[in-house]
Amino acid sequence: MTNLKESIGAAFRGDLIDDKIACVPYENDTSIFELKPRLVARPKDVEDIKTLVRFVSEHKNEDPSLSLTPRAAGTGMAGGALTESVVLDVTNLNHIKSVTAERAIVEPGVFYRDMDKVTKEIGVIMPSFPASRMLCAVGGMTGTNASGEMTLTYGSTRDWVKRLKVVLSDGNEYEFGPLTPNELEEKKKLSGLEGEIYRGMHELLEKNYDLIKKAKPNVSKDSTGYALWSVWDRETFDLTKLFVGSEGTLGVFTEIEFALTKPKEHRKLVVIFLKDLKILSTLIGKVLAHKPETFETYDDRVIKFIMRFLPDFVRVMKTGLIKLGLSFIPEVIMVLKGGFPRLVLLAEFTGDTEEEATQKAQAAFDDLKQFDLQMEIMQTQKEAERFWTMRHESFNILRKHSGKNKTAPFIDDIIVAPEKLPEFMPKLDKVMAEYKLTYTIQGHIGDGNFHIFPLMNLHNARDRDIVIELGQKVFSLVFEFGGSMSAEHNDGIIRTPFLRQMYGDTVYRLFEETKNIFDPQHILNPGKKVFGGDLAYVKDHIDKVY
Template sequence: MNKNLVDQLNKVIDGDVENSFRTINKYSHDASLFEVKPEVVVFPKNKRDVESLVNFVRENKNRRPNLSLTGRSAGTDMSGGPLNDSIIVEFSRYFNHVPTINQGVATTEPGVFYRDFEEKTLAQGLIFPSYPASKSICAMGGIVNNNSGGEKSLKYGKTEDYVKKVEVVLSDGKTYEFKPLDEDGLKVKMSQKDFEGGIYRKIFELVSKNKTLIQKAKPTVHKNSAGYDLWNIWNEATDIFDLTKLWVGAQGTLGMMLSAEIGLVPTTKYREMVVIFLPDLNNLGRIINMILPLGPESFESYDDNTLKLALRFFPEFAKQLGVWGMVQAGIAFLPAFLMMFMGKLPKLLLQVDFTSNDPDELKTKVAKLMKELEPLQLKTQVAIGDQEKKYWLVRRESFNLLRHKIRAKHTAPFIDDFVIDPQKIQTVIPQITGILSKHPEFIFTVAGHVGEGNFHIIPIVDIKNPAVREAIPQIAKEVYKIITQNGGSITGEHNDGLIRTPYLTQMFGEEMVKLFEQVKNIFDPQGIFNPRKKVKGDLKFAMAHIRENW
């Protein structure tokens, strides 16, 4: 059947169609703990190819109900978002043209790697501030479709705040543009007697009739990528109706993205980082209240287990700084090595990054923070300019190092992205780590965007151990119960995917999940795009597809 499918697809697209063992194995994985083997992987060359793929599935769906399309770019998703047992549509091979930049807005294709995108924006003194920690390996398609955030989101917001327009192929096999519409523009769209017009009418009716339910369900934390973003589509104060808000973060479940226009911000000239070493969490709430009013660009954290990892594999981290950088990093980390030897590593390390075009403003903010910290008698350090790099390497690269350096154990990201009110960190984090501590099979690290209450807990386990596999859904249910009870989100930037979609009812309730299902049906009535994500999550399917080999 696979050969027949390959032959059929070769007849309808100009791009590549592959189903070799090597290709199938590669696209069975992302950065999650899952393995889902597709039937075939296709590499479309142009818009017509993508339209033809959608039409092929649409026309054959009745005969082959399991036929579907899942878009993919770099494959760095930690939720299983780009995994599917049917057709993978891979964009990084051909949809990777150099982005164009005009008046502070970049037009990009989904297969463009962020590192290449950033090189072009920086050349013009601009940056897309919502890049994730995986900035060196991720692509723009995943950034948009997951509504990614990162270290700068505290100050600048998330991807949803920068997408101006998307060009997409919908389930009727035709290409459309979504962008903000004023009242007159919305009326024009709703008057159309076609598929697009139907979408606008139905979504407008859905958000209008269910306004109270939708606003009540809106997460109150700083960031959220769970569910479909229904609360920001229609801004009644400005009369702007914007379906890009729905599309961004929909994880490719509503159609295929061909391009996006993304806003950029100017880079800043100067930066200073204050590093705070906490022996415990007792004063964390107080420290957060000191820092946030000063307006840091980022406010990050990682725990003693993460720091131990960095020190244990110091050469792998330091070599990224170059020879002189390695020497500098060795000197800078010498106290940490001594603390580890003496068993006195900090429980939590906070890094507070201030940026400005005015160096005096930076000095004033840093001096004020240092003064306010004095009564707590904490160990602190100020890193200026390039001196910050060593700390950012630990924060950004720890997950990649975990994936490769823990011998027989592997990372199992499944409670890796929850968000809570920062004022609740001091009580909630110990509750969550307490749950994990009941399972000695789980070693774990804690890192995150502490200024936003967004934490990444990454367990390290022997995934072949039946006790581990059995415990994963149990732990997830307990953790998400605590998160929802505290008004949080189960995912701030990594999205739902295979791993969290089954828990959306726990977070939002049945009524809201039914609205999500209506949205999916409005855009994709045949279920062509990326099944088991956002709606109709299947925990049994997910647990049956946990990978065993790396």
């Protein structure tokens, strides 16, 4: 097919972009990869999406390279929205259709920040937002099963999606939600692709029921593979659980219904300086027993990096250097007493009243006194903001001052059960030390989820080799401890080659079968999750001018 744009024709009413310069923004997301799309399609509405899917389906045999990769805001770190075929940009589907105190119905191109503004006007939120909540769109959040600092209490996006409208690989739009066994049996009687999916998936899940339940990673959150274990419990059959986190490989979202909740208004932060990792699992257990809403961490490298580039931190805090320095006097005293911390832990407790939040924080503080730790309760939100800014802004400051080196997300989302961290972290340090990289560790300590961002110069062949070598070593270590290579960021290009190792051949084949049931021609974001490239493909597609 020589001219794809002309071939799609007038039936598509949105924008079709094949100009090389105009396509440049679609060659990257926030991952380390670069793929040059053949065409960018920006549909005007759902009918355009249906037209596009049907076109690709009808011409797949003629042109086997044809496929569609959905893309929303392009903030993913795994390369999930990149393709060398057709990008399906859903940014025109950006309508907030309705919001009540219980539900928000939105299109996939809606930015989370816009939905959040509307829901907060009536005192509710959708709480599974990631750190990129000011930049990301809800379609991407749903496609990756995004989560963030509030996940400890509220769960991942999969827990908040209650209904979906999806264009499947036959080019028709369908609605999905939870079904009773009787409703499932009625769906299985349908003709066409919808009936085939219900029959095929029910058979797959029932035939392999015990195996699938055992395959679920033993961590509090996970965004790898297909969440087969969440679909069917023999009481409820819910394919939304499968679509969430599927990275656009099973269908194209056209409408998402989120549940909403009323957040606690008052909060108190307990800051803990931890020098001895041997007590980490016991400490985490003690803190979690008091039910913090969030429990975050960053390591000593973050502190040192912030100190090195203190003027940037001052600007972010919108204060003066002397005033900021004076505000940290209590923490300086803590360091002098207890030594420089290996980790800083942030446990935030919330309540409907100031008194309730304070009581929770004080109870946790008192319970931790047995460990002889350096710690304090922040008395005001202004005091707490200093530590939250370190947690949230360290990545941006690191990226700004990296020079020729750039922050390289490829081991950026590992998760291990918290009780295993005292044994896991020294082994992780040993692996990282082999490569003498500058890097920081931060993340969600309550879940055992860490974001590691090395600084690398991907112009250099050796650094590209390290991406592969270090990725293999870190993921193998994570698997050894029963963890997952991605709690929040999903598989994309970077982690797809490791899924078979993580789950084993039998479960991986069930993932392949799932893909074939939904998308037998492999026209929807192929190469992600299953049937993907090997490590040589990963290395070849690293952005060398990143």
